Amino acid sequence: MKKTAKRVIPGFGLSLGITLTMLSIIVIIPLISLVIYTLKLSPKEIIDTITNARVMSSFKVSILTAFIASIVNLIMGVVLAWVLVRYDFPLKVILNGIIELPFALPTAVAGIALTSLTTDNGLIGKFFAKFGIEIAYTKAGITIALIFVGIPFVVRAVQPVLEKLDGSYEEAAQTMGASRFTAFRRIILPEIFPAAITGFGLAFGRCIGEYGSVVFIAGNMPYKTEITPLIIMSKLQEYNYSQATAIALVLLIFSFIILFVISLVQHRNAKILKGG
């Protein structure tokens, strides 16, 4: 019995084969090795490693700061994308290019620059220090570094969707008496929402594992500003691979859950949009 009819686009078998092989080599095999290293510990040891008070507080710091940074990026990213798509102004091309700098810049460079700006005698930090607000070496500092690292994800996810959005829908809404805000909320937002959420998810995933830029600005104080990737690094310095991978696995699972939930939301959203 022949199961499938011939596909319209040729080369399915070959390209799927390449995809699977490539994914295995680059993604799946390294991930499995993570699990294998972790399983060198007994279940009790794994639980002890993960529930260690210092590790737990680092999870809190990492997840909290990554979440806040991604929320900020979600909002600001949409605004940035909006400005870049909807308006024409001088130097727009340059501004558009600057968005991608956080991708290109080595994260350590970004971390050092942000730190020297935000310490209490740095350019920006000086101003805030007058009000008794400290940025560098606090969770606020970590969040700022993460906002920096995560912003391109949201902007670049939303931009193409906005570009494709037909202006006539908005005009139609407005002729039918919708206020500008209603038009934005009912017409534009549903269109860009899935893209923005994708950007949020990507930024969040990146932020939760970010090490290079954060270690410089974090202060790395246990229980206060110690991020999980630093704990992983210190486990490695102690030549303690298994514990390091156990902690890394927790982060990975967390990121995976977030990305999974996001794709569920999107799936539902797509159904609604299709009228299903």
Next chain:
Amino acid sequence: MNKKRIINITLSIALTAVVSLGTFTSCGKAAASNVSGKDGKITLTNVSYDPTRELYANYNKAFAKHWKEEKGTDIEITQSHGGSGKQALEVANGLEADVVTLALEYDVNAVRDAGLIEDGWVSEFDNDSAPYTSTIVFLVRKGNPKNIHDWDDLVKDDIGIITPNPKTSGGARWNYLAAWAYADKQNGGDEQKDKEFIKKLYQNVLVLDSGARGATTTFVENGQGDVLLAWENEAYLSIQDHPDEYEIITPSVSILAQPSVAIVDKVVDERGTREAATEYLQYLYSDEGQLQATISTDLQTKRFSKNIKTLLI
């Protein structure tokens, strides 16, 4: 399964393999040609830790000159710096280093445990394979506004300390040990009290950078804290760069930090660089090598600092 399918599967695996292998080997080769010698020119890779940047930058030049005079061939030394533990890990994981010059014996032992360095490396060179030593001192702001003179001043309430993270930095472990040594002396060996002292001290720490150089940057460039616990050479470097802004305080008790050097036996045997690597480390003990270690720290070679009751561990 039909024949076409099998062809497809084989073809896709083969294609991916060819593409990825091609990339890997071309990258690999590029890296390898950096270290393997051509035209009689020898290259060595020295994997070191953070505060030795200046030392080896100078020393490598002096050594290249010495080698040329002795052997008549050129020698090129590639340096790598970073946190000591991380560097050891990279060598253990396959970074091709001919010699390691790390902060702690413990880190060199990690490379040994990976099977790359033979047992007994400690006695391969003089002074327990520690050609230069340093100690831990306090760097304070000019005029010593917080009146810091010894370790017990550090646990006072209003003191902000900058020291790197002993979990991630080799140098920081010496700081930790020096503080412990002081406490142990004060408390007459009461370990519980020692722990309390260390706890109090680390509660005063404002920023725990991941490496020694990072901590110096935090204290000097970013102006954080009242006192930096630093290697003596690192502290002198800061004084050199900012002569009117800092002072060095030598505490009553410190530690003789013995950063270790070792030949990575497995690598030098594979690459045939044992002779050069041995000479490279041996030359560190020569007058010229000691001078370089001195110039780069602006210090006289103090194997035992006069005003510090050095504590051997």
